[in-house]
Amino acid sequence: MKQILIPFISFFACALAHSQTPCENGFAGQYPCNNYDLMSHIDLNELSANAGNDSWGWTDPQNGKEYALMGLSNGTAFIDISDPINPNYLGKLPTHTQASSWRDIKVYNNYAFIVSEASEHGMQVFDLTKLRNVTNMPTTFSSDAHYDGFGNAHNIVINNDKPYAYAVGTSTFGGGAHIVDISNPLSPSFAGSYSASFYTHDAQVVTYNGPDSEYVGKEIFLGSNEDEIVFVDVSIPTNPVLISTISYSNIGYTHQGWLTEDHRFFFLGDELDEINFGFNTKTVVFDLEDLDNPSIHQEYFGPTSAIDHNGYIHEGIFYLSNYSAGLRMVDISNVTSQSISEVGYFDTYPENDNGSFDGAWNNYPYFESGNIIISDINRGFFLVRKSGTLSSSSFDKNSFSVYPNPAKSFVQIKDSSQSIKIIELFNLLGQKVLTKEFDNESEIKINIESFKSGVYLLKINNSLTRKFVIK
Structure with a gap:
């Protein structure tokens, strides 16, 4: 099975050879x-x-x-x-x-x-x-x-x-x-x-x-x-x-x-x-x-x-x-x-x-x-x-949307049922790399161009967390 899949993912793997890559669907890049x-x-x-x-x-x-x-x-x-x-x-x-x-x-x-x-x-x-x-x-x-x-x-x-x-x-x-x-x-x-x-x-x-x-x-x-x-x-x-x-x-x-x-x-x-x-x-x-x-x-x-x-x-x-x-x-x-x-x-x-x-x-x-x-x-x-060593509570997909994900320059976060008060971004070491507070917004846009590529945890209102990938 591995030999069949390698040709289709080798390009993706080369691009991520030196960067953080989550294990998803049985592969981390080509591995x-x-x-x-x-x-x-x-x-x-x-x-x-x-x-x-x-x-x-x-x-x-x-x-x-x-x-x-x-x-x-x-x-x-x-x-x-x-x-x-x-x-x-x-x-x-x-x-x-x-x-x-x-x-x-x-x-x-x-x-x-x-x-x-x-x-x-x-x-x-x-x-x-x-x-x-x-x-x-x-x-x-x-x-x-x-x-x-x-x-x-x-x-x-x-x-x-x-x-x-x-x-x-x-x-x-x-x-x-x-x-x-x-x-x-x-x-x-x-x-x-x-x-x-x-x-x-x-x-x-x-x-x-x-x-x-x-x-x-x-x-x-x-x-x-x-x-x-x-x-x-x-x-x-x-x-x-x-x-x-x-x-x-x-x-x-x-x-x-x-x-x-x-x-x-x-x-x-x-x-x-x-x-x-x-x-x-x-x-x-x-x-x-x-x-x-x-x-x-x-x-x-x-x-x-x-x-x-x-x-x-x-x-x-x-x-x-x-x-x-x-x-x-x-x-x-x-x-x-x-x-x-x-x-x-x-x-x-x-x-x-x-x-x-x-x-x-x-x-x-x-x-x-x-x-x-x-x-x-x-x-x-x-x-x-x-995997998952820094995961937290499950994310209510019906309440918040995060897009695009993965993202390169900007990410938009939208709430359909409650206001957004605070956004925090953590790397997989648990280190907080971003904190932004808002005045009860329902939709926000954040510039992420200054962050390195990799997997992050996006925490919303101190309780809900979603995995977020920066390209």
């Missing part, structure tokens, strides 16, 4: 969607890169501004998304050595820590507070520190409770955890390791606060190790202790997983099982009530055959970057009773939902604003947001 709107998009050409990969986010504690950090084939892009409808590409930190399809980023105490599969790349350290005063955009940034205790690395993991970074898939310790002390971010140092002859592709580290009282308060490393999950107590970096391991059926490549917020369940994605065994996107859910004896709780199958990649959990929603099927939002609030269901999606790769390595690589759903980063291999940076 299939359900329950999530496109806030903005920056393509790879503007980012001067051949491909996108990982992403993360940073909120400036000084002023609350939000920034997207996006991995690219040739470096790391920094994007100011404090106005999500009009993001500012601030610049790029170039790769430390050469280009690579793999780059990974995490944040600790206002510093970004970046690794790559590029040979001898090591770990770049970047002071994010430098983003506060960028004048010439896009600028070329430089690292503030560098750690060369390893060469290439596939991934980096940080638990924000503790000053340690865990580089995994490195050329050291058989690809197991290479632990770096980042208590002084500008002088990172070796802190420990754990290998036990296995390669870790990705991992999560948490200060455990789950149902197994034996491990509460300890630092637990959950490693996705190609053909199994490992659980390691890394409370003492110089002396990690293996707790347990678990595998599952139909293994393709044990790729990445994430804990529920109560630390009871672990959601795992296998990157190759869809291709190898021919079923739809599968997520394996493990029950960690007893960390010494984890068990399989259930398997969840998505609606397409696309390959799952990176998934994160926030406030009862599993945000799964699903390659060619885009970002899928899955309600897991009833996972205990094995009741999981998809509640939305935004598909950044409209060509198909096949088992290919195209489309959404990663996402970041942790901004307080509700805006969500999607980093796409083929199309660059996307920012999306749940």
Whole structure:
């Protein structure tokens, strides 16, 4: 269905590629969607890169501004998304050595820590507070520190409770955890390791606060190790202790997983099982009530055959970057009773939902604003947001008329039964951008030429609201 519709809407999509586009009738421009709107998009050409990969986010504690950090084939892009409808590409930190399809980023105490599969790349350290005063955009940034205790690395993991970074898939310790002390971010140092002859592709580290009282308060490393999950107590970096391991059926490549917020369940994605065994996107859910004896709780199958990649959990929603099927939002609030269901999606790769390595690589759903980063291999940076998050009471269509809608220069508001006293216009961040009061008028005309294109909420007489689009 997507391939049939694309030719008819591609022109419309190009015109809106960088602007706010609501999800209406299953599409936001050319992008299939359900329950999530496109806030903005920056393509790879503007980012001067051949491909996108990982992403993360940073909120400036000084002023609350939000920034997207996006991995690219040739470096790391920094994007100011404090106005999500009009993001500012601030610049790029170039790769430390050469280009690579793999780059990974995490944040600790206002510093970004970046690794790559590029040979001898090591770990770049970047002071994010430098983003506060960028004048010439896009600028070329430089690292503030560098750690060369390893060469290439596939991934980096940080638990924000503790000053340690865990580089995994490195050329050291058989690809197991290479632990770096980042208590002084500008002088990172070796802190420990754990290998036990296995390669870790990705991992999560948490200060455990789950149902197994034996491990509460300890630092637990959950490693996705190609053909199994490992659980390691890394409370003492110089002396990690293996707790347990678990595998599952139909293994393709044990790729990445994430804990529920109560630390009871672990959601795992296998990157190759869809291709190898021919079923739809599968997520394996493990029950960690007893960390010494984890068990399989259930398997969840998505609606397409696309390959799952990176998934994160926030406030009862599993945000799964699903390659060619885009970002899928899955309600897991009833996972205990094995009741999981998809509640939305935004598909950044409209060509198909096949088992290919195209489309959404990663996402970041942790901004307080509700805006969500999607980093796409083929199309660059996307920012999306749940539809209707700022909607209010229903509008009585028999009382007021708003036309034209969409509008470009002027909008007329007419009331057939009551007088108009006040008009307010809000953007989708909830910010009021216009207020006009009237002396009991029945019909008014407002000039909107000074406003940026996008979706707004028009509020009439402090109670009735209608969605309004400015072209």
